[in-house]
Amino acid sequence: MAVEGFVQTTEGGTVLLVPPDSLTSKVPPKTPAFFNPVARLSRDLSITAYRAYLPSLKSKTFADGFAGVGARALRVATEIPEIDAVYVNDINATAIGAAKQAAKLNLIEGRCHFSTNEVCKFLMQGTEEGDRFGIVDLDPFGTPARHIDCVLRGALGGGLVSVTATDTAVLCGIYPEVCLRRYYGRPLNNSYGNETAIRLMLSLIALTASRLELAIRPIFVHATMHYMRVYATVSVSSSQANVVYSNIGYVLHCFQCGHRIKVAEYEEKKCDLCGSLMRVGGQLWTGAVHDKEFVRRMVELDNGRQSKKVLEAAEEELGDIPYYFKADEISSKLRTNPHSVQKIIEKLRSSGFAASRTALNPGAFKTDARLDMILSTLK
Numbered sequence: 001m002a003v004e005g006f007v008q009t010t011e012g013g014t015v016l017l018v019p020p021d022s023l024t025s026k027v028p029p030k031t032p033a034f035f036n037p038v039a040r041l042s043r044d045l046s047i048t049a050y051r052a053y054l055p056s057l058k059s060k061t062f063a064d065g066f067a068g069v070g071a072r073a074l075r076v077a078t079e080i081p082e083i084d085a086v087y088v089n090d091i092n093a094t095a096i097g098a099a100k101q102a103a104k105l106n107l108i109e110g111r112c113h114f115s116t117n118e119v120c121k122f123l124m125q126g127t128e129e130g131d132r133f134g135i136v137d138l139d140p141f142g143t144p145a146r147h148i149d150c151v152l153r154g155a156l157g158g159g160l161v162s163v164t165a166t167d168t169a170v171l172c173g174i175y176p177e178v179c180l181r182r183y184y185g186r187p188l189n190n191s192y193g194n195e196t197a198i199r200l201m202l203s204l205i206a207l208t209a210s211r212l213e214l215a216i217r218p219i220f221v222h223a224t225m226h227y228m229r230v231y232a233t234v235s236v237s238s239s240q241a242n243v244v245y246s247n248i249g250y251v252l253h254c255f256q257c258g259h260r261i262k263v264a265e266y267e268e269k270k271c272d273l274c275g276s277l278m279r280v281g282g283q284l285w286t287g288a289v290h291d292k293e294f295v296r297r298m299v300e301l302d303n304g305r306q307s308k309k310v311l312e313a314a315e316e317e318l319g320d321i322p323y324y325f326k327a328d329e330i331s332s333k334l335r336t337n338p339h340s341v342q343k344i345i346e347k348l349r350s351s352g353f354a355a356s357r358t359a360l361n362p363g364a365f366k367t368d369a370r371l372d373m374i375l376s377t378l379k
């Protein structure tokens with residue numbers, strides 16, 4: 001059965017069938033099916049992440065609830081032969097038709113299962129044997145918030161969930177009231193808004209998990225202009241669920257001078273540097289966002305130029321500092337020519353501070369130095 005009007009494209013060694021418009025238009029159309037070639041980096045990184053997680057997987061099964069034409073799911077089946085079964089679901093039958101056809105072209109149809117269910121119904125049904133899935137991926141249009149329960153309930157204990165959010169305007173602070181109702185936390189519309197966004201997502205996933213007697217542990221996160229993406233392991237543990245709040249807190253930001261701090265409890269506080277009232281971001285995840293050993297394994301397995309950069313930054317990132325500083329933000333405060341991120345990191349380290357790159361912004365750095373100390377160090 002040919003899928004009318006669809007064309008072949010190859011990504012990462014996997015043949016995909018996609019609407020021709022999706023390869024040429026700036027914003028890929030949602031009909032007859034959605035495919036975004038620009039999201040390749042996200043898919044490249046997910047292949048590497050799933051490969052790195054293979055040794056920990058009890059059930060080598062993968063489920064994609066919003067599979068579209070199967071860009072991620074078919075790549076998993078083709079590029080990770082160790083995965084026994086790939087469950088490819090999308091409510092759009094045309095998209096699933098294209099995915100089926102492409103599975104044949106890649107000679108993987110024997111390991112692929114296709115369905116056109118509503119996403120939560122799909123995730124609740126589990127595998128053919130009625131088991132939960134080893135890896136559950138959720139990459140919806142817009143917010144993942146309404147599906148987090150199903151994602152967690154669809155994953156096996158010891159399994160992995162990967163979740164994308166594309167409601168970046170909401171998470172980065174353009175619509176704070178929408179963010180509060182979707183993620184139970186306040187965003188910060190500032191220079192590190194995407195990190196606050198990632199941590200708002202993580203806190204929603206962690207708190208939802210705790211309500212289900214589950215615990216999550218983030219092992220890798222990354223973001224671009226257009227999406228945020230998190231990877232977290234899921235374990236069945238009421239004792240770990242009991243301590244979920246040890247990783248939930250707030251970030252206070254001074255919009256007057258740029259000072260920022262992490263606090264455990266909600267508080268209205270005046271800025272230590274300029275005396276203005278600080279704005280509260282959160283509740284949000286304040287714990288580590290990368291598992292160093294896992295990311296190191298990803299670095300070893302990865303062979304993309306762009307993805308390598310993200311991973312190497314993640315490997316050194318001070319992941320439990322919930323904010324970063326942009327190099328140009330610091331330079332403009334110093335009224336100097338832009339400093340390179342690497343130079344800034346070297347100077348801070350030689351003055352005795354911890355400093356690192358961040359996977360969330362190539363033009364930024366993290367440090368345990370306070371803003372005034374950063375400025376005096378770089379002067």
Ligand SMILES: [Zn+2]
Pocket residue numbers: 254255256257258259271272273274275276
């Ligand atoms: Zn201030």
